[in-house]
Amino acid sequence: MSQHRTIVVGIAGGIAAYKAVSVVRAFVLQGHSVHVVATDAALRFIGKPTLEAISRNPVHSDLYEGVAEVRHVAIGQSADLIVIAPATANTIAKLATGLADDLLGNAVLASTAPLVIAPAMHTEMWNNPATVANIATLRSRGVTIVGPGSGRLTGSDTGPGRMSEPDEIVEAATAVLATEGRDSGSGTVGDLAGKRVVISAGGTREPLDPVRFLGNRSSGKQGVALATAAGARGASVTLIGANLEVAVPDGLRRTINVGTTLELQEAMDEAAREADLVIMAAAVADYRPTEVRQGKIRKEETGDTLTLELVKNPDILAGLVATRSGNQLIVGFAAETEPDDDRLLEIGRAKLVRKGCDFLVINRVGWQEGFAVDDNRVLVLDRGGDIVAEAAGSKMSVADRILDVVAGT
Ligand code: CTP
Numbered sequence: 001m002s003q004h005r006t007i008v009v010g011i012a013g014g015i016a017a018y019k020a021v022s023v024v025r026a027f028v029l030q031g032h033s034v035h036v037v038a039t040d041a042a043l044r045f046i047g048k049p050t051l052e053a054i055s056r057n058p059v060h061s062d063l064y065e066g067v068a069e070v071r072h073v074a075i076g077q078s079a080d081l082i083v084i085a086p087a088t089a090n091t092i093a094k095l096a097t098g099l100a101d102d103l104l105g106n107a108v109l110a111s112t113a114p115l116v117i118a119p120a121m122h123t124e125m126w127n128n129p130a131t132v133a134n135i136a137t138l139r140s141r142g143v144t145i146v147g148p149g150s151g152r153l154t155g156s157d158t159g160p161g162r163m164s165e166p167d168e169i170v171e172a173a174t175a176v177l178a179t180e181g182r183d184s185g186s187g188t189v190g191d192l193a194g195k196r197v198v199i200s201a202g203g204t205r206e207p208l209d210p211v212r213f214l215g216n217r218s219s220g221k222q223g224v225a226l227a228t229a230a231g232a233r234g235a236s237v238t239l240i241g242a243n244l245e246v247a248v249p250d251g252l253r254r255t256i257n258v259g260t261t262l263e264l265q266e267a268m269d270e271a272a273r274e275a276d277l278v279i280m281a282a283a284v285a286d287y288r289p290t291e292v293r294q295g296k297i298r299k300e301e302t303g304d305t306l307t308l309e310l311v312k313n314p315d316i317l318a319g320l321v322a323t324r325s326g327n328q329l330i331v332g333f334a335a336e337t338e339p340d341d342d343r344l345l346e347i348g349r350a351k352l353v354r355k356g357c358d359f360l361v362i363n364r365v366g367w368q369e370g371f372a373v374d375d376n377r378v379l380v381l382d383r384g385g386d387i388v389a390e391a392a393g394s395k396m397s398v399a400d401r402i403l404d405v406v407a408g409t
Contacts, residue, residue, distance in 0.1 A: 005177060006033045008075060008111075009055070010084035010104045012091040013041020014163070015154050016120040020085050021046070022166035023118075024055045027083075029397055030174070030232075037061065037075060037104045039091070063103045072103055076111030083173045084108075085146075086120030086163045089131050095143075096134035116144040116173045123159030146172045167374055167394055168247075171228050174396070175251025178231030191407040193234030198275040199227045200268060200282035200316075202242035204261040208308070209293040216283045218335075219372040220244035222363075222395045223281035227252055229399040233407065235277070240267045242282050245372065261285050261313040272320050272328070277406060279331040280317045280357075288313055321356040331406060332357040335365040349385040358383050358409070361402055380405050 007027050011020045017038075027034045036051045036059045043061055051059045063072055076082070084091065084104070091104070095117070100106045108115065117138070125131055126148060139145060147164030163169075201223020205215035224246050227239040231251055239248065239255040242264050248255050256271070258264045261284050272278045287310035297306070317332045324330060334351050338344040348362040363370055363378045370376065376398045380389040382405075391401035 004031050004033060005080035006035065006078050007173070008035050008037055008079040008082045008107060008113075010082060010087075010091075010107070011036060011038040011042040011046070011051070012084060012086055012088040012104070013039050013045060014086040014088045014120045015045060016086035016118075016163035017042045017045040019163060019166055021050060021054055023083065023085050023169050024051065026166060026170040026394070026396065027173075028054065028056060030170075030400060033057070035060070035075060035079075037107050039102055039104055041088075060103055063106060072100075072106035073110040075103070076107040076109065076113070079107070079111050079113040081113050081116065081173060081177050082108060082111055083116045083118070083169065085118035085166075085169050087117040089119075089121045089125040089128070092117065092119060092131060092134050092138065096137040114142070114144065114176050116146060116169070116176055118146045118164050118169045119148045119161075120163035121148070121161045122153055122155075123157065123161045126161040144172060144176050167396065170396060171225065172249050172251075174228050174232045175249030178228065178234075178237075178251045191233055192230055192277075192403070195235045195276040196238075196274055197227075197230045197235040197277045197279070198238045198240065198268065198271040199223055199230065199279045200240045200242065200264060201227065202244045203283040204242045204259070204264050204285045204313075206260055206285045206288035206313075207292050208289050209295065209297050211296055214285055214287070214289070214310075215243070216285065217371040218242075218283035219246055220282075221246050221372065221374070222376055222399065223279075224248060224252075225395040225399040226279055226281055226402065229396060229403055230277075233403060238271045238275075240264060240271060240282070261288060261316070265314055265316045265319070268316055268320060269323075272324070275328060277329045277331070278320055278324075279333075279406075280320070281333050281361075283333075283335060284313065284316060286313055287311060315355070317355050317357060329359075329406060329409060330357045331359045331361065331402070334360055334362045335370060336362060337364070337366055339364075345379070345387075348379070348381055352381055352383070352385060359388070359402075359406060378402070 034055045149162045150160045151162045202220035203216040203218030205213040290309040352360040360381045377392040382388045389405045391398045
């Protein structure tokens with residue numbers, strides 16, 4: 001399991017409070033101890049029993065409860081991380097000023113833990129100079145601000161102010177925890193503490209001319225989730241991103257962006273030299289055009305049909321396996337469209353032998369499955385071809401399951 005930490009989730013009074021349930025649940029599933037502090041206003045939007053059932057802990061909101069145990073200070077002191085989702089304009093103003101007229105304000109003031117907030121409000125309130133100044137103040141103090149996104153708000157209006165999706169908040173928070181774990185040298189260490197991990201994510205693209213490329217639909221979500229999860233378990237992570245279509249959390253400071261397969265190969269070969277664990281989650285273009293045209297390919301030259309000549313790209317994973325040193329672990333991925341389970345397994349086992357890696361993560365992809373979606377379903381094979389893990393769910397939870405297997409080796 002990943003490193004267990006104490007996370008305080010503050011919930012302020014906004015309609016997005018209902019989405020906070022998913023944030024709490026995700027932290028619990030990651031194995032953290034989660035304590036919810038809800039404002040009175042939040043409890044008008046969402047029930048205490050829901051939050052208590054999901055967080056598996058009592059939910060506190062009253063400043064004058066638990067006075068004998070000095071609860072208003074104890075909550076903040078015990079936190080490794082405070083996440084406020086949603087953070088309303090009012091709560092943001094109070095945080096910026098350092099007000100402590102409720103339990104959440106006291107918990108934040110009494111804490112030295114990093115603070116992550118996910119603002120949620122109407123566009124006019126988000127753009128109001130008071131909020132703009134308050135956000136700038138919080139940022140300057142090192143607070144991580146996630147979102148807000150732009151989209152449909154509570155009424156019929158749309159615009160910036162919509163709380164970021166729970167997955168995004170959890171990912172940002174996990175990355176902050178990861179950074180803390182590394183930098184603070186704190187007592188609790190994860191099962192990848194001190195390990196150097198290199199992860200490729202995304203999909204390579206091969207240019208045909210200055211405006212076109214051959215590529216694939218990989219967004220990089222699963223690879224970035226793996227990098228985030230590895231960081232949260234104490235690893236020092238290098239992410240090699242090929243045309244990533246997802247945001248890289250702030251905590252993943254060492255990210256190298258590449259475009260083509262040859263660029264990915266160069267970056268991987270270099271980074272893997274010092275790594276304890278290498279994960280090739282990127283979808284690699286197997287072929288590239290023999291010739292890259294300097295000018296745009298025009299229809300007048302090509303006519304009704306166009307034949308492209310492609311040349312095979314190197315197999316980066318097989319190359320990494322062939323040149324690895326010591327007891328470096330190497331994990332490959334196999335994205336397959338085969339609908340039959342037995343046949344899928346057969347294909348996976350053959351690929352495992354061909355690549356020679358220590359683990360192969362097989363996931364099914366298709367028009368609707370696998371790419372650019374939040375959920376994933378995978379099978380993990382070990383070197384002998386045995387299924388050592390099966391996981392389904394958010395890409396963050398799948399990432400953790402994969403790392404459970406790999407870190408246990
Ligand atoms: N891979 C690689 N270099 C390539 C092709 C793939 O390093 N040129 C890696 C991928 O990152 C992945 C694993 O090999 O970890 C399997 O990739 P996949 O595309 O499923 O397999 P291929 O070897 O390309 O085989 P095929 O497409 O024929 O199934």
